[in-house]
Amino acid sequence: MTLLTAVLFYFGWASTDAEAKALGLRDTVFHFSTSDYLLRSVDALYVPAWLAAGVALGMLGLHRWTTSEPERLARAVRVLRFAWAVPLVLVPLYPLGPWLFDLLLPLTAIAAFSLNAYARTRGRRDLRLWGLTLFICVLSLFWAVSAYAEIAGRGRAELTERTVRADFPSVVVFSKKDLMIRGGGSCYRRVTEKGSQYAYEYAGLRLFHVSGDRVFLVPRNWSPGNGTLYVLKEGDGQRVDLLSGAVHRASECRG
DSSP states (O other): OHHHHHHHHHHHHHHHHHHHHHTTOOGGGGTOOHHHHHHHHHGGGHHHHHHHHHHHHHHHHHHHHHHTSHHHHHHHHHHHTTTTHHHHHHGGGGGGOHHHHHHHHHHHHHHHHHHHHHHHHTTSOOHHHHHHHHHHHHHHHHHHHHHHHHHHHHHHHHHHHHHTTTTSOEEEEEESSOOOOOSTTOEEEEOOOTTOSOSEEEEEEEEEEEETTEEEEEETTOBTTBOOOEEEETTSSEEEEEEOSHHHHHHTTOO
């Protein structure tokens, strides 16, 4: 359970860090908590979890089929004693696709060294070999998690860039002072209604993230290479309204 929690936390942090870097930011800006990193890891790990379960079931079936006949088992054990060499064969191919082999190599190492240990310790106990194998597998697991986190993080960043204008919550900010929010599709006006405690209204903004009493906003035309991230503190002479609906989006910054 401790290892699973550590893997989930590491994946959440690594994927968030990769996503933030792809967006031209750093994850430390948002002050994510341990719970935030754990929650951000869950959705992206559904597919790997299902794949791992499928592979485990397949291996269990293959094991039963192999052990059902002694001669077949003996041949399999002789072959699997050299399974450790498979990752070494893949190493020269690494330059062809570093991002792919960063994921493929550690997963292959986990399978290869586990099968090697199984074949070499069948019928006898060798705790030293299994201890070394477990150490290699844990290191390889974190390597694979890091590689997959990079892929997932960059995918999230690309999704954010495509959907920030249409899918992120629309925001209107009221402030007593001029917040100097300009450009990127945002707009502002002086509030002239009598009795209003606010002097400025800002529209054409999107809610990027909320952390504690801090609200992170971007203009609707924001992009990683051309945009500003605004950080507001709620209650500091400001009011942040979240608006929904296509009607508002179509009319924001008009008139």
